[in-house]
Amino acid sequence: MKKAIHILIGLLSCAGILTALAGCGGEASESARGAVASELAVVPAFVLTSAPADPMGVVESFSAADSGETITVTGRVGGMASPITAGYAAFVLADESLLFCDEVEGDSCPQPWDACCEDPAKIKASRVLVQFVDEAGMPLPVDLREVTDLKENRTVTVKGRFAGQSTPESPIILAEGLYLAEEDTSG
């Protein structure tokens, strides 16, 4: 009887410890990463090792939207709260003329790339979607953050041409090359 009660107390104690250990679990599915791995051979080819010559700003590039020519455009990844698409090789590039929050002295905005201090109409007129497509013209199902050092607020230069379905209100560049400028780590 005594032993049975002692065992019961021990089991209750173990139950409490096991409950505490039973916590959250679950790992992200590896199937998505497996799909990305198959594209790794393609995306890195887009990454340029040296800066293309004579890039133009985003706003300046709109003048070449109807030419069909390959252009080189530089800008900052931003212009909205979440400029990098999750799951597809596409991101929004904003003109450097926009007032980004980290350029305002004393501003500690957690998302400086959204340029929320800027005139909304100017933001709307100063950004373009950059996307990498396959031979069929479909956006590559790759998250650029996973295969490159691309992140919000980074200055990048892309080489490509405006898409056929691009409009002045919704400009789209089909990119062929991506150059990531050195990050400014100064205070």
Add this chain to the structure above:
Amino acid sequence: MLPFSYAARNLLRNPGRFLQKLAGSVLILFLLLAAAAFNEGMERLLQASGSPETVIFLGAGSEESVERSQIPVQTESMVMAGVPGIARRAGVLAVSGEINHMGLIGVGRGKDVQAVMRGIRPAAFEVHREARISEGLFPRMGEVLVGRLAAHSLGIEPEALKPGKRIEVEEESYTVAGVFEAEGTVLESEIWFNRQDLMTLIQRDTLSAVVVRMESAQGYALADLFAKQRLDLELAAVPESTYYANLARFYGPIRGMTWLTAALVGIGAVMGGLNLLYASFAARIRELATLQTLGYGRRAVLVSLIQESLLVQLLGMVLAALAAVILIDGSRVQFSMGTFVMELSPPVILASLAAALLLGLLGPLPPAARSLRMPLPKALRSH
């Protein structure tokens, strides 16, 4: 080792002290159950309200509050045409352009209460598949559909919102056409209008959001890409689960306050309990010394004291759980987003059990150490 019956008999040697210890234990564990049930109820409501396959298209900049969002009505048809991978059932695309509005409902005796209103079309039930009409019909012009917990949120009797009853909304009269259920989600606290009716009532010509159900959770990437390919629409695509997770974080301080309040009262009870234990053990110093003289080691005496403490805590756990079942389980708590139900789920009960075991194991250690460390001759002469 000392027999277990020794520990059990000692419990009732001083009934007054036993009841005090038991009351302290019941208080601490009841508070823990209440705080855990409150937090879990709120978190479960907000998590269940967000489906992984559902994506909300909001106005850019309004990602944290759908009530502030305004998007053109045409966005609904653009999303239907432009976003691939939308779920479809019987040929109907799961796309719902909705209006979310906080407004005043007249609840009688001249009293107005804030209520969450949603303007919908029938496709809303293709998107919010956890919702179903349990009584009555889909509202036509001049009618509303009320959630099962809407009456509780408004602080009125459920009978007042039965089909056929009339309610006053922004000084306009509406008939309750039906009641819908959406178990465990914030939707159940809402009042749903025919979308055109609500637009007319609040003089609005824009939507708050277009809610879309994708074929799978991976469909979010397609929705996000569409929002960026159409920069002119100024949309943000947010997974519904992310939207409600962000809201849950917003209520983090409230949940933190609940734990803090429980902790502060609990600390007071623990201090009182420790005080009681010190006094109790001090009164038994001679007894404990006698046991050691008879050949029982300090470890055996300590184990017996821990057994007594565990018995009190486990009994306190049973009484606290009983009180919680009567007073807390099934209680509805209203907050700005809706109403959630406090439930004594297995994790809540097991957490309290773990706390009881911890209190029982660790609580007697400081006073026991003090009592057992005294030299035997001195302890035998103590009063």
